[in-house]
Amino acid sequence: MKQKLALDYLETYNIKVAPLWENYFRVKIKESKKIGVYASDLLTRFTKMAVLGKKVRGALMVLGYQIAEGRNMTSIYEASLFIELMHTGLLIHDDIMDNSDFRRGLPSLHKQYYPSHLGKSMAINAGDIAFYLSWEKLMTSDFPKDKLTLAGKIYSEYLLKVIYGQILDISKINVEHESEKVILNMLRYKTAEYTGVFPLLIGAILGGMKDLEKIDKLKKYGVSLGWAFQIQDDILGLYGNEEKTGKPVGSDLKEGKRTLFTYYVLKHGNAKQKEYILSILGNKKISKDDITKAQELLKEVGAYEYVVNLGRSYVKEGKEAIRAITSDKKLQNILRSLIKYIMERTR
Amino acid sequence: MKQKLALDYLETYNIKVAPLWENYFRVKIKESKKIGVYASDLLTRFTKMAVLGKKVRGALMVLGYQIAEGRNMTSIYEASLFIELMHTGLLIHDDIMDNSDFRRGLPSLHKQYYPSHLGKSMAINAGDIAFYLSWEKLMTSDFPKDKLTLAGKIYSEYLLKVIYGQILDISKINVEHESEKVILNMLRYKTAEYTGVFPLLIGAILGGMKDLEKIDKLKKYGVSLGWAFQIQDDILGLYGNEEKTGKPVGSDLKEGKRTLFTYYVLKHGNAKQKEYILSILGNKKISKDDITKAQELLKEVGAYEYVVNLGRSYVKEGKEAIRAITSDKKLQNILRSLIKYIMERTR
Numbered sequence: 001m002k003q004k005l006a007l008d009y010l011e012t013y014n015i016k017v018a019p020l021w022e023n024y025f026r027v028k029i030k031e032s033k034k035i036g037v038y039a040s041d042l043l044t045r046f047t048k049m050a051v052l053g054k055k056v057r058g059a060l061m062v063l064g065y066q067i068a069e070g071r072n073m074t075s076i077y078e079a080s081l082f083i084e085l086m087h088t089g090l091l092i093h094d095d096i097m098d099n100s101d102f103r104r105g106l107p108s109l110h111k112q113y114y115p116s117h118l119g120k121s122m123a124i125n126a127g128d129i130a131f132y133l134s135w136e137k138l139m140t141s142d143f144p145k146d147k148l149t150l151a152g153k154i155y156s157e158y159l160l161k162v163i164y165g166q167i168l169d170i171s172k173i174n175v176e177h178e179s180e181k182v183i184l185n186m187l188r189y190k191t192a193e194y195t196g197v198f199p200l201l202i203g204a205i206l207g208g209m210k211d212l213e214k215i216d217k218l219k220k221y222g223v224s225l226g227w228a229f230q231i232q233d234d235i236l237g238l239y240g241n242e243e244k245t246g247k248p249v250g251s252d253l254k255e256g257k258r259t260l261f262t263y264y265v266l267k268h269g270n271a272k273q274k275e276y277i278l279s280i281l282g283n284k285k286i287s288k289d290d291i292t293k294a295q296e297l298l299k300e301v302g303a304y305e306y307v308v309n310l311g312r313s314y315v316k317e318g319k320e321a322i323r324a325i326t327s328d329k330k331l332q333n334i335l336r337s338l339i340k341y342i343m344e345r346t347r
Numbered sequence: 348m349k350q351k352l353a354l355d356y357l358e359t360y361n362i363k364v365a366p367l368w369e370n371y372f373r374v375k376i377k378e379s380k381k382i383g384v385y386a387s388d389l390l391t392r393f394t395k396m397a398v399l400g401k402k403v404r405g406a407l408m409v410l411g412y413q414i415a416e417g418r419n420m421t422s423i424y425e426a427s428l429f430i431e432l433m434h435t436g437l438l439i440h441d442d443i444m445d446n447s448d449f450r451r452g453l454p455s456l457h458k459q460y461y462p463s464h465l466g467k468s469m470a471i472n473a474g475d476i477a478f479y480l481s482w483e484k485l486m487t488s489d490f491p492k493d494k495l496t497l498a499g500k501i502y503s504e505y506l507l508k509v510i511y512g513q514i515l516d517i518s519k520i521n522v523e524h525e526s527e528k529v530i531l532n533m534l535r536y537k538t539a540e541y542t543g544v545f546p547l548l549i550g551a552i553l554g555g556m557k558d559l560e561k562i563d564k565l566k567k568y569g570v571s572l573g574w575a576f577q578i579q580d581d582i583l584g585l586y587g588n589e590e591k592t593g594k595p596v597g598s599d600l601k602e603g604k605r606t607l608f609t610y611y612v613l614k615h616g617n618a619k620q621k622e623y624i625l626s627i628l629g630n631k632k633i634s635k636d637d638i639t640k641a642q643e644l645l646k647e648v649g650a651y652e653y654v655v656n657l658g659r660s661y662v663k664e665g666k667e668a669i670r671a672i673t674s675d676k677k678l679q680n681i682l683r684s685l686i687k688y689i690m691e692r693t694r
Contacts, residue, residue, distance in 0.1 A: 035511040035536065036529060038518040093475060097468035121444040121517045124471060128440060128510050131478055136503035145492040152499065156483035163475050164382040170468045171385040182383060189382065 196226025256282025411550025543573025603629025
């Protein structure tokens with residue numbers, strides 16, 4: 001029942017922004033038709049992908065705004081499109097780097113063209129367009145200019161962190177020789193701060209939050225929420241119910257995705273355990289039995305316990321920050337419900 | 348002699364910004380070291396490439412500022428780094444799409460890594476970082492917030508045009524079936540507006556230019572300058588002196604680069620001429636004789652005359668706009684000298 005508040009909040013957000021998206025893309029696609037059919041075709045493909053997101057980040061931005069006691073709800077809903085534009089752009093670039101075949105139930109953007117090089121080029125352009133559309137959306141939104149300028153600075157700061165995290169990720173750093181801090185930093189930059197802190201903070205800044213103590217607590221909550229999001233993603237990727245998650249159990253292993261689980265084994269496992277994990281990581285031919293064996297091994301080594309405990313400690317930390325963020329009981333309850341939902345969701 | 352004013356202006360700009368670049372990257376690389384050696388390594392490679400540019404766009408931004416009677420020279424020099432950051436980012440992404448081996452005398456960024464997929468991924472990230480560093484540089488520069496917000500809108504608008512132009516370019520549109528307008532639009536978006544109008548306009552906006560008539564004339568001059576730049580680039584690529592341009596004559600043909608010359612032949616040549624041009628376009632094995640034959644063919648068909656005349660008419664149009672842009676004789680002379688230099692340069 002406690003998750004209901006969170007689910008309602010996310011659903012209401014999605015309902016509110018649906019017509020805004022429709023209108024936004026109608027105008028943009030019309031504009032791009034003046035340039036030529038190639039531009040409008042790419043933008044149409046981008047649109048189809050952008051609107052399919054869960055839009056958690058946009059909802060968090062609105063929540064940050066409400067926490068800061070912002071009153072211009074029409075404008076914050078409109079401005080929140082910026083964050084999904086940017087996110088979709090990042091995913092499109094990520095999919096090229098990770099060589100992913102699917103995204104949000106569609107072929108990845110770079111797989112929608114033939115030959116392969118044209119697809120990658122189009123997807124690079126689509127991501128670049130998304131970044132600029134996103135900037136434009138934020139900077140032309142209906143908020144005082146000093147707030148927009150500050151929001152713009154935060155935008156650059158957090159996006160740089162995401163991309164730095166991505167660099168660490170694709171560099172396939174040798175985890176055995178890296179400190180736990182470097183590994184956690186990578187995941188923190190790539191997902192936790194960006195998913196949790198960034199949207200809440202941008203919303204709060206546009207809503208006029210200035211109290212540094214509050215901002216600090218909001219960041220603390222956001223990091224915890226972001227970690228919970230990442231950790232539950234990793235858990236579902238390995239132990240989730242296929243029918244609910246919509247992707248085969250173990251697909252993270254097959255795709256060679258490096259999660260907290262694999263990092264833990266490579267860091268703390270014995271030689272044989274490490275060898276086994278390395279042999280199935282990124283191996284598209286592994287069987288169901290291999291995956292079951294990996295699931296068991298991860299529990300044996302203590303990786304599962306480590307990840308679950310890490311998640312729990314973040315949820316605890318996040319909850320502790322809530323009272324200092326807002327005195328509004330309703331918003332406090334939504335914040336509590338959200339972090340619980342994010343950590344317990346089954347899909 | 349008339350080119351001297353332009354050359355001096357560009358050189359002075361380069362001398363002024365050299366220490367600013369040094370300081371900027373020292374701070375940024377130091378920051379990135381906190382993230383990890385992979386991030387700072389990429390940023391170091393990016394830096395090496397960024398500082399090697401001719402920096403024409405940065406100089407034009409300062410000129411636009413002076414035309415608008417801006418007085419804060421320290422801040423405009425500092426802010427002008429933004430445009431070279433962005434430009435380098437675009438070039439890095441372009442080089443992936445065009446599969447270029449070299450840039451500014453260095454291996455293209457994506458060729459600096461092994462294997463190829465890692466290189467492309469790193470270069471995608473480097474470009475993305477550049478876009479956000481560029482935004483950050485502009486938005487944190489020392490100008491009133493309303494001017495920065497307006498500059499930010501213009502930034503998005505022009506960058507979108509560049510990327511749309513790039514989409515048209517990589518789509519390898521079938522020129523025989525496209526109107527001249529579509530082709531000219533592509534080149535206009537991809538180069539002319541971005542190289543000529545965008546930097547002058549951003550500078551003028553930051554300098555406080557508000558007179559719409561003046562802005563209109565500045566844009567007219569900028570488009571002409573941008574076209575002159577593009578046209579002379581194309582001419583040098585085909586008929587230039589190798590020792591001065593630093594690249595082999597005909598390399599545009601070998602790389603399959605589609606210029607005004609090739610568009611003209613494909614649009615107006617007879618079947619045999621088209622066939623010949625298509626047979627050498629993008630063919631890395633063509634000989635010196637093939638290139639000589641192509642040079643002659645382009646003159647025969649009238650492509651050379653067309654391109655040179657187009658360049659001349661743009662220079663004329665650009666010059667006519669100058670008086671309405673500024674009454675300052677010194678700046679008028681620099682504007683005149685610049686467009687002349689851009690069109691007559693031998694490298």
